[in-house]
Amino acid sequence: MVVPASCTSVVVGTSPKTSIGMPVVHVPFASAASVASGIRESLLINNKGDIHVIAWAGDGGTADIGMASLSGAAERNSDIIYIMYDNEAYMNTGIQRSSSTPVGAWTTTTPIKGKLEQKKDVAKIMIAHGVPYVATASIAYPHDFYNKLSRALKIRGFRFIQLHSPCPVGWRFDDSQTVDVAKAAVETGMWILYEYKDGKLEISNPSKYLIEHNSFKPIEEYLKIQGRFSKISEDLLKELYKERERNIEWLKKAV
Numbered sequence: 001m002v003v004p005a006s007c008t009s010v011v012v013g014t015s016p017k018t019s020i021g022m023p024v025v026h027v028p029f030a031s032a033a034s035v036a037s038g039i040r041e042s043l044l045i046n047n048k049g050d051i052h053v054i055a056w057a058g059d060g061g062t063a064d065i066g067m068a069s070l071s072g073a074a075e076r077n078s079d080i081i082y083i084m085y086d087n088e089a090y091m092n093t094g095i096q097r098s099s100s101t102p103v104g105a106w107t108t109t110t111p112i113k114g115k116l117e118q119k120k121d122v123a124k125i126m127i128a129h130g131v132p133y134v135a136t137a138s139i140a141y142p143h144d145f146y147n148k149l150s151r152a153l154k155i156r157g158f159r160f161i162q163l164h165s166p167c168p169v170g171w172r173f174d175d176s177q178t179v180d181v182a183k184a185a186v187e188t189g190m191w192i193l194y195e196y197k198d199g200k201l202e203i204s205n206p207s208k209y210l211i212e213h214n215s216f217k218p219i220e221e222y223l224k225i226q227g228r229f230s231k232i233s234e235d236l237l238k239e240l241y242k243e244r245e246r247n248i249e250w251l252k253k254a255v
């Protein structure tokens with residue numbers, strides 16, 4: 001596993017005694033996808049066997065500073081799995097906005113009105129690269145995540161999973177609520193689960209059911225259980241509704 005600077009760097013520790021029971025290489029912020037590509041190639045060239053190499057990076061390390069190396073690895077169809085765990089800000093350094101922070105969210109660098117710009121859609125950027133596998137997942141739906149990861153492991157080439165991962169400290173809620181907050185994101189359509197494989201897009205449940213029955217909960221149900229949206233204006237709330245609509249329309253056309 002290749003980990004650039006992030007909260008995960010702190011949690012996994014260093015080889016040979018990592019907390020996740022697999023070798024971890026800690027790398028500079030911008031380089032996760034290129035180091036992972038290089039390790040995979042070197043394992044093959046040195047006849048070390050068919051060992052999976054996974055880059056595990058935050059939203060800052062992926063959507064912002066690692067975007068160039070990520071795009072390069074995707075374009076070369078490097079044989080790696082890249083997992084972006086998306087807690088929607090630079091959490092490890094004290095809650096600064098990233099391009100993956102949603103509209104209206106408070107961070108220490110968007111302290112007054114919340115973020116004004118829309119959330120960068122990294123999964124769609126990866127689909128545009130024409131890679132063999134792209135999926136979105138959520139920590140509230142571990143079976144869905146597990147199944148997607150299992151399918152990704154069987155495919156060759158560049159595979160990308162964006163995992164929505166609420167941060168209690170940065171999003172301002174009690175950590176006992178983490179799964180409920182992640183679930184609310186899906187139930188309100190602020191996070192949509194899907195999978196892109198062999199050039200075909202499929203929406204995953206429960207998002208599929210919610211889209212088919214037009215039964216998303218109001219976005220406010222997701223916002224009110226977190227402190228980071230406590231001061232959101234009516235205008236930015238409207239932006240969130242528009243963004244949800246755009247996403248749903250795009251997905252409906254793409255399936």
Ligand SMILES: Cc1ncc(C[n+]2csc(CCOP(=O)(O)OP(=O)(O)O)c2C)c(N)n1
Pocket residue numbers: 005006007008029030057058059060061062087089090091092093098
């Ligand atoms: C080149 C460089 N710039 C800045 C930092 C400081 N830094 C370490 S972790 C981090 C935040 C990473 O954010 P993200 O990728 O979203 O992961 P998270 O902390 O949210 O888990 C920053 C800015 C660094 N280590 N290297």
Ligand SMILES: [Mg+2]
Pocket residue numbers: 058059060085086087088089090091
């Ligand atoms: Mg982050």
